[in-house]
Amino acid sequence: MTRRTRARPGDGLLLREEILRAAEDLLIEAGTEEALTLRAVAARTGVSTPSVYLHFADKDALVEAVCLRVWDELGRLIREQSHGDPFRALGRCGRAYIRFALGHPVQYRVLMMRPATTEGVPPAAAACFGHMVAVVSACVETGILRGDPETLALGLWSAVHGCASLLIAQPSFPWPDDLDAFADQCVRMAGFGSALLSRLPEHRVPAGRVLAAELDALAERVT
Amino acid sequence: MTRRTRARPGDGLLLREEILRAAEDLLIEAGTEEALTLRAVAARTGVSTPSVYLHFADKDALVEAVCLRVWDELGRLIREQSHGDPFRALGRCGRAYIRFALGHPVQYRVLMMRPATTEGVPPAAAACFGHMVAVVSACVETGILRGDPETLALGLWSAVHGCASLLIAQPSFPWPDDLDAFADQCVRMAGFGSALLSRLPEHRVPAGRVLAAELDALAERVT
DNA sequence: ACCGTCAACTTGACGGCGTCAACCTGTGTT
DNA sequence: AACACAGGTTGACGCCGTCAAGTTGACGGT
Numbered sequence: 001m002t003r004r005t006r007a008r009p010g011d012g013l014l015l016r017e018e019i020l021r022a023a024e025d026l027l028i029e030a031g032t033e034e035a036l037t038l039r040a041v042a043a044r045t046g047v048s049t050p051s052v053y054l055h056f057a058d059k060d061a062l063v064e065a066v067c068l069r070v071w072d073e074l075g076r077l078i079r080e081q082s083h084g085d086p087f088r089a090l091g092r093c094g095r096a097y098i099r100f101a102l103g104h105p106v107q108y109r110v111l112m113m114r115p116a117t118t119e120g121v122p123p124a125a126a127a128c129f130g131h132m133v134a135v136v137s138a139c140v141e142t143g144i145l146r147g148d149p150e151t152l153a154l155g156l157w158s159a160v161h162g163c164a165s166l167l168i169a170q171p172s173f174p175w176p177d178d179l180d181a182f183a184d185q186c187v188r189m190a191g192f193g194s195a196l197l198s199r200l201p202e203h204r205v206p207a208g209r210v211l212a213a214e215l216d217a218l219a220e221r222v223t
Numbered sequence: 224m225t226r227r228t229r230a231r232p233g234d235g236l237l238l239r240e241e242i243l244r245a246a247e248d249l250l251i252e253a254g255t256e257e258a259l260t261l262r263a264v265a266a267r268t269g270v271s272t273p274s275v276y277l278h279f280a281d282k283d284a285l286v287e288a289v290c291l292r293v294w295d296e297l298g299r300l301i302r303e304q305s306h307g308d309p310f311r312a313l314g315r316c317g318r319a320y321i322r323f324a325l326g327h328p329v330q331y332r333v334l335m336m337r338p339a340t341t342e343g344v345p346p347a348a349a350a351c352f353g354h355m356v357a358v359v360s361a362c363v364e365t366g367i368l369r370g371d372p373e374t375l376a377l378g379l380w381s382a383v384h385g386c387a388s389l390l391i392a393q394p395s396f397p398w399p400d401d402l403d404a405f406a407d408q409c410v411r412m413a414g415f416g417s418a419l420l421s422r423l424p425e426h427r428v429p430a431g432r433v434l435a436a437e438l439d440a441l442a443e444r445v446t
Numbered sequence: 447a448c449c450g451t452c453a454a455c456t457t458g459a460c461g462g463c464g465t466c467a468a469c470c471t472g473t474g475t476t
Numbered sequence: 477a478a479c480a481c482a483g484g485t486t487g488a489c490g491c492c493g494t495c496a497a498g499t500t501g502a503c504g505g506t
Contacts, residue, residue, distance in 0.1 A: 007482090007483065007484085011482095011483090015483085015484090032338055033338075037462085037463070037464090038463080038464065038465090039462080039463075039464090047484080047485095048484075048485050048486080049464090049465090049485095050465075050466075050484090050485075050486090051483080051484060051485080053464095053465075053466085054482095054483070054484075058464075058465075059463095059464065059465090085430075085431055086431070087428070087431035087434075088428060088431070091428060109336070109338070112389075112392055112393065113332070113336040113388070113392050114392070115255050115256075115332070115392070116392070116393065116394060116395060119395060120395050121395050121396060121397075129396070129397075139431075142431055142432070142435075143431075143432075143435050144431040144432075144434065144435045148399075150397060151399050151405070151408075154389075154396065154397075154398065154399070154405070155386075155405070155408055155409055155412055157385075157389065158382075158385040158386040158389045158390075158409055159381075159382050159385050159386075159409070159412065159413070160385070161385045161388070161389050162380075162381040162382050162383070162384045162385020162386065162388065162389075163378075163381040163382075163385065165336070165384070165385065165388055166335075166377075166380065166381045166384050166385075167381075169335055169336050169337070169338070169339070170335065170339065171339055172339060172342060172343050172344050173344060173352070173377065174344070174352075174373060174377075175377065176371075176373075176374050176377070182374065182377070182378070185374075185378055185420065186378055186381055186382070188416070188420055188423075188428070189378055189382065189412075189413060189416035189417055189420050190382070190412060190413075190416060191416070191428075192415075192416045192419045192420055192423070193411070193412035193413060193414070193415045193416020193417070193419070194412055194416070195434065195435070195438055196415045196416070196419055196438055196441075196442075197408065197411055197412050197415055198438075199438050199439060199441075199442035200411075200415070200442055200445065200446070201446055205310070205311060205314060205411070205414075206445045206446075207308075208308060208309070208310035208311070208362075208365055208366075208367040209365075209366075209367075210445060211310075211367065211418065211445065212365075212366050212367045212418070214441050214444060214445055215418055215419055215421075215422050215441070216422060217441075218419075218422075218437050218438070218440075218441050219419075219422035219423055221437060222423065222429045222433060222434065222437055223423070223424055223429075227455095230453090230454065230455090238454085238455090260491085260492070260493090261492080261493065261494090262491080262492075262493090270455075270456095271455065271456050271457080272456095272493090272494090273455085273456075273457090273494075273495075274454080274455055274456080276493095276494075276495085277453095277454070277455075281493075281494080282492095282493065282494090
């Protein structure tokens with residue numbers, strides 16, 4: 001293991017960055033969080049194990065720091081999709097979200113399926129959520145959705161998160177061949193469902209027969 | 224730590240059962256999977272640590288055995304809700320699913336958010352999924368849903384799973400006060416969304432303005 | 447009544463993990 | 477040239493999963 005040339009005073013942050021990169025790489029290569037060992041990270045960085053503690057309070061802090069980067073990237077992705085017609089933008093955001101999650105399964109799992117280690121929402125996560133609320137708000141303004149944008153956004157988020165996380169965590173379920181199409185179906189189900197639900201009275205499900213007939217008529221008119 | 228009275232030959236399965244119960248209790252009390260130590264399980268059972276290996280190949284096998292019990296209970300719960308009008312039964316199943324998950328957060332996390340350790344779907348999980356497919360099939364027969372029941376069921380499952388898992392794994396999100404109402408909203412969003420989506424042509428989202436007007440008209444007629 | 451047998455369990459150890467207290471070592475300042 | 481201190485290293489502790497080897501005690505056969 002080649003030793004790292006010692007940093008000069010004031011350059012402490014360099015090692016912090018190297019450690020973060022090493023941790024992220026390890027996570028991706030091994031494909032599981034259990035492989036993210038402080039010893040492995042230190043070895044890969046060319047540094048002794050306890051040196052990690054100079055820059056991160058403990059292992060959880062390191063993992064969390066890796067997570068923060070992912071939140072940033074996810075937020076950027078969502079913002080990129082937020083232009084144009086709000087309802088279509090909502091669909092693009094959902095698809096981008098799922099694509100991102102499936103493209104970074106390990107990070108997504110660490111990010112969203114770990115027991116919460118710290119209290120409160122990390123700022124990067126809050127920003128990410130804020131972008132989604134913004135898109136939903138635009139939908140409310142155009143009238144396609146109705147209700148509190150934050151609650152609506154949480155519902156939509158939970159739908160796309162369900163699709164992504166189930167695909168990641170339960171690969172042995174009898175998934176259809178075309179996963180993209182399935183993800184698409186989930187996203188649209190959430191969007192249409194939210195739009196329809198916005199207009200129905202709470203706590204009353206119309207009789208299946210009536211609803212089916214009305215939906216048929218609607219579908220015929222729309223197409 | 225009081226020692227357990229030694230089992231008589233042929234009674235080996237007794238210890239297996241005791242270990243399983245101890246593991247489940249530990250999981251619930253500690254509230255996190257990390258507390259599920261072979262040493263802790265053995266101590267609680269009043270037995271030496273390696274004795275666990277007499278009945279479980281390794282720690283993963285123990286955890287998986289605990290999971291199987293949960294699958295069984297979840298399946299039973301879903302079957303209980305499957306009577307009566309299919310579309311309403313679907314809603315009851317979704318609500319029961321989320322209630323169950325929120326009532327057993329640790330087990331649900333272990334069950335659904337762990338990296339898959341073994342290949343293939345455990346039989347209990349397949350049975351559980353089968354019950355959901357049956358309810359969806361009934362919905363297809365009555366005409367409220369359309370399409371392949373298995374794919375529809377996966378979409379609905381992913382929606383309720385998203386709601387449950389997000390609530391469990393991200394308690395610091397800005398959730399509304401009334402979680403039951405939120406879960407309800409997610410379930411109905413999935414049901415209505417599926418029903419509506421069944422009837423719309425693939426890969427074409429109607430313009431937001433048109434869809435909004437049609438939904439308004441529909442809502443007025445249904446209420 | 448004794449005895450060998452074998453399932454059921456224990457002992458003791460190994461290597462790897464996160465973490466910490468104590469020590470070293472170069473670099474920039476005076 | 478002496479010093480101070482940021483930026484590391486060494487060595488150890490206790491806990492973890494796991495395993496090879498030894499122990500114990502109920503039971504069937506004589």
